[in-house]
Amino acid sequence: MINPFAPIAPTMPRTMAVGCRHAACAIALLTVMPLAWGADAQPKPLSPAANKQQREDRAKGLALGQETAQRVSETQLRIADRVLTGDAACEFNQTVSVLPLEGQPGHFRLTHKNVSYTVIPEETTSGAIRLEDKKAGIVWLQIPSKSMLMNARAGQRMVDGCMHAEQRAAVTAVEKAGAATGGRKP
Numbered sequence: 001m002i003n004p005f006a007p008i009a010p011t012m013p014r015t016m017a018v019g020c021r022h023a024a025c026a027i028a029l030l031t032v033m034p035l036a037w038g039a040d041a042q043p044k045p046l047s048p049a050a051n052k053q054q055r056e057d058r059a060k061g062l063a064l065g066q067e068t069a070q071r072v073s074e075t076q077l078r079i080a081d082r083v084l085t086g087d088a089a090c091e092f093n094q095t096v097s098v099l100p101l102e103g104q105p106g107h108f109r110l111t112h113k114n115v116s117y118t119v120i121p122e123e124t125t126s127g128a129i130r131l132e133d134k135k136a137g138i139v140w141l142q143i144p145s146k147s148m149l150m151n152a153r154a155g156q157r158m159v160d161g162c163m164h165a166e167q168r169a170a171v172t173a174v175e176k177a178g179a180a181t182g183g184r185k186p
Contacts, residue, residue, distance in 0.1 A: 072106035072120055079121035080106040083129055084164040088147055091161035096149055098131070098140065110140055112149055112159060144170050 072080070080100075085108070088096045094112070101107040101118070108131055110117045117138045119131035129142040137153035147162040163171070 075123055076121045077106045079123065079129060080108075083108060083121065083131065084142055084147070084166055086164060088162040088164045090159045092159075094159050096140070096147070096159060096162050110138070
């Protein structure tokens, strides 16, 4: 082994000899380290059977993860019965579609601007219907007079003033009741 502290040339000034020693160490490291990294950098190829097993295990894990994450409680199923489904006309001529998913009680497909989300009901203390896709951070709120789509992560409304046919009928009934009572709201 080379002694890094030994002088390189007896005639060199001391500061230059120290600098050369450091340079020599750096060069040695740069030539040896890639060899050590290269040994571990190449993954060993899997046999076709092992590769197939790994894909199957990954698929089972993803299915189990989705099933576990999307389990719906009895309370959520009761809320799901009250969800207004179909197309909702929104402000600025936008549309939001809420449709139940076949074979998955309590799950809904919400579509806005050609982007679909899988949403499930969440409990609220106010009685409003809240459908949420926690992964995407999307929340669909339904109250008797309107619905709105929110980006919960950004804290912004994506679209507001959405109304299903049932909501339009309820708003019309309230307005007529207000007109019949002389402008006072019930």
